[in-house]
Amino acid sequence: MKTLQKQGGFTxxxxxLSIVLLSIILTSFLGFFTQSALFAKKNEYKLDTVQTAQKIVNLIELNVTKQDLMENNIIxxxxxxxxxxxxxxxxxxxxLxxxxxxxDYNVRATVTNNSAENLIMFKIIVQDPAGPGNTSETYTYIRR
Known part of the structure; x- marks a missing residue:
């Protein structure tokens, strides 16, 4: 019987060792992708609150008059x-x-005087009920 002198291949x-190294590398990338997904979800909630606040501001600018504010006992x-x-x-x-x-966001508005400019200031606050960290504020003004 003939014996093989040279055998090629991996031990x-x-x-x-190659499997262990690959698993270490893939685990570090998996952590990166997980953090990236969480960051993207947080940004999505933040963007939703900003868009909701801007929508409310646009509706106030289009629909609210001095007469409306007087009828609602605001001014x-x-x-x-x-x-x-x-x-x-x-x-x-x-x-209003x-x-x-x-x-589904909580919307609040604060109405204050801005006497130097002869304006009424609306501060719109939109908060995500799921997370208090997701809050957006924006402002608009109405002439007196």
Whole structure:
């Protein structure tokens, strides 16, 4: 019988070492992809709150007049906010803009005087109920 002098191939030790090295490398990449997915989801929630806030601002600019503010006891006859500042909850904001916000986010508005500019300032705050860190604020003004 003839014996083989040269046998090519990998030993079991070499195969196991290569598997271990590949698993270490893939594990580090997996951690990167997991963090990336979490970051993308957080940014999606933040973008949703910003878009909802901008939608509310646009609706206020289009639909809210001084007369509406007077009828809802937000401003007096001279155009000044009653008690200096008024905070509106989501139901009051939706009533004021005559439209539902169309989202699951908590919407609040703070109305204050800006006497130097003869304007009424609306500060719109949109918060994700699932996470208090996802909050967006934006501003708009209405002439008195």
């Amino acid at each position: 079991l030790l070499e195969v196991l 007096d006859g001279r155009g000044f906010v009653l008690n200096g500042t008024k905070t509106l909850n989501q139901i009051e904001v939706e009533k 803009i005559d439209e539902s916000s169309g989202s």
